Amino acid sequence: MGSDDACSTDLVLRLGFSSPLETPSKPNYQTPQKSSMAATSFELPSLTLGLHSKEIDVNIGGGLYRQPSPHSVVSLFSSGGIKRERDFSSEEDEDSVNARKKLRLTKQQSALLEECFKQHTTLNPKQKQALAKQLNLRSRQVEVWFQNRRARTKLKQTEVDCELLKKCCETLTDENRRLQKEVQELKALNLAQPMPPPTLTICPSCERIGHGTSKNPFSVLPPNPRFYSPFTDPSAAC
DNA sequence: CAAAGTGACAGACTTACATCA
């Protein structure tokens, strides 16, 4: 990954044990390690000393809070029985009186996450762990950020697609209006200059009446190469 | 080899908090 030194100025000191889940012993992505799951069912407290250039981030109960003064701080991860990494927060919250505090990522953290997202929209466990270490976050937090980021990307794309379809619909509506007018004009012309009565046929799909021959009942309309006409394509519906 | 069980993950949806006008 190219996310080499975005936080390289940080001084980080950690004391404690990482979760066995955050130490994948198998290189294979998406390969669970059941033995490690059973081996340790607890996580010891982690002590982290982080030094950031502008502000200090403190991890308390899974949340990261900004301190107004640039002092080095110690983040405490309360211990708790875990089965999976995503159970962390509920266990950590036992220590915090207030249930759920909003984490705000620093600009540097967001920038680095964005940079990584440009390269990979998903992360394998090693990448996730490395990035989390670099950002002084838990890998779960990195994982959540990528999940939400993917969701936002998809939502944005859906909105773009929606706009595109709206424009397409407007164009087709206009074209439909124009063609209806053309039909009316042709009908009027037909009344002015009576011709042998054309065979009237009902389109099986839209049940509108059309003029035409035995082969193509709607071929009386001049072919318009610019637009696709279902009437000129017998196999197509209206 | 097939089927059932299990764990990890991603996506969708939701909730809750922070920020701003």
Next chain:
DNA sequence: GTTGATGTAAGTCTGTCACTT
């Protein structure tokens, strides 16, 4: 100071996949 809108971190549920038994 209050309020509603918005952004977003995080929780929950569900489906899928890979692997094991």
